[in-house]
Amino acid sequence: MRHPPPSVVPLDRILPDEPLLMMGAGPVPIPAKVAHANSIIINHLGDTMNRVVEQVKAMTRYVFQTNNAQILGVAGPASAAMEMAVCNLVEPGTKVLAVINGYFSRRLAEMARRCGGDVVILEIEDGCTAMPEQVMAALHREAPTVMTIVQGETSNTVWNRYLPEISLAAHEMDCLVVVDAVCTLSTMRFDMDEWGVDAVITGGQKGLSSIPGVSLLGFSESAWKRIERRNAPMAHWCLDARLADQFWNKNSYHYTAPVSGILALHEALRLICTETLPARFHRHELSSKALQGGLQAMGLELLVQPVARLNSVVGIQIPDGVSGDEVRRHMSQVYKVEIAGAFGLNILRIGQMGEQCRAHAIFRALHAFGSSMVANGGRVDLPAGVAELERILADGQVT
Ligand SMILES: Cc1ncc(COP(=O)(O)O)c(C=O)c1O
Incomplete structure (x- = not known):
């Protein structure tokens, strides 16, 4: 044989020990x-x-x-x-x-x-x-x-x-x-x-x-x-x-x-x-609005004004002096949560599609995001964000 087999490691030595929570712009978690x-x-x-x-x-x-x-x-x-x-x-x-x-x-x-x-x-x-x-x-x-x-x-x-x-x-x-x-x-x-x-x-x-x-x-x-x-x-x-x-x-x-x-x-x-489409649309809208409210209550700004804002993926402005890549790395390594960067824009994106729109997923994602922002020099009010997320979800109303 002129070409010997390559030296590779099994997948479990490449993949993280614990699956990451995929909260980016897709792929999303699957049931x-x-x-x-x-x-x-x-x-x-x-x-x-x-x-x-x-x-x-x-x-x-x-x-x-x-x-x-x-x-x-x-x-x-x-x-x-x-x-x-x-x-x-x-x-x-x-x-x-x-x-x-x-x-x-x-x-x-x-x-x-x-x-x-x-x-x-x-x-x-x-x-x-x-x-x-x-x-x-x-x-x-x-x-x-x-x-x-x-x-x-x-x-x-x-x-x-x-x-x-x-x-x-x-x-x-x-x-x-x-x-x-x-x-x-x-x-x-x-x-x-x-x-x-x-x-x-x-x-x-x-x-x-x-x-x-x-x-x-x-x-x-x-x-x-x-x-x-x-x-x-x-x-x-x-x-x-x-x-x-x-x-x-x-x-x-x-x-x-x-x-x-x-x-x-x-x-x-x-x-x-x-689930039926009406129930699914409501779950998505409520989850996304709660996440958006939580992010804003932390003191962050969303990229797009409400009239044109997509609920399925939320774009968050990165405050001056904070590196979006470092925030993402910290979230992934410390909290095992993945979110997305963007195509040349100074934003981070959190997905709200399918299984991402579950209370356990957005609480974990918002906490990981806020905490990783703080760890990277971002001045955000994490408790206020989580409280607002809780309030909107408990209220159950979409406006
Ligand atoms: C709106 C939209 N269209 C098309 C695509 C392309 O999808 P794929 O990467 O599966 O080809 C994407 C992927 O992010 C998308 O968000």
Whole structure:
């Protein structure tokens, strides 16, 4: 043998002794039932898989709030679902209006550009929600065939709160609306049919509290008609929706499906259906508002003003003289809690998606955060923060 085996250590010598509490921008903690499902292998074709897939589609329709959308999955990150939505709807020369609030909505625009789309960018001011009038003006000016937009920009914690109005306006102009709901789905309202959304994209590792790497998307009837009529060749084989339809709707082979990941998604979706969406939205909103209140009572400032503030991921300004990286390191080493930095912004981000929105998780995260701030020279009132968190959670009201 010319190449000897490498010298490696077992995983338990790499992983921390105790699992870290994942309170960043995803992946998030997963329920035990999801973890168990993720450890099972079954045949990727056949009756058992067919039953699982049918249930996954039915539950996804509930979570997307749609009756007829074509539901597909993809073995890949949420970015693969973004790419699948974009590359099937955008052909060379297709006019695309990309509403950009930050990093991930810019990624959608870049994907459309790489598909040969004629991409027009509508850049929204930092920290602001896209306003219906400004998007409508761009829609009238450009008459695009496709519009891309994000419901929540995880990167800078901005929420497009007028997505329903914006989506309906585009829909009325026969423009197909592609929505990235990766960090928001099942954490807040999303109504695919009622809002006239044509393609919705999500990942597993955020609101759904499943694993990263297996993602879901849905196409409206109009979007699916466009895909069926498409003449331009598809450069991507794995992401070709008409081929994926073979597996997701015709019990047949496209590629070997990520069976364990689909089983994990099944359980994550089933837990959402059991909880019901209204109860889940309330749990998320209350938990996030309590965390935000606690952070502010400590004396910290949040990045985004309430009108545009995302609940699913909270962005916190780092006080002068404090190193965000050191705070994160301290939280991780001393308290075994992980949170996220940001894409070039001087903020820290705490996630509020799925299993992160549990009282035990936010108390631990807020305490670890405040204490690590103090240890790194931040002047925060930790007891006041914890007291406010307790007060809002006990009150149970969202305002
Ligand atoms: C809003 C949004 N869109 C897309 C993505 C991309 O997801 P992934 O990293 O799974 O490709 C993310 C990931 O953080 C996200 O937050």
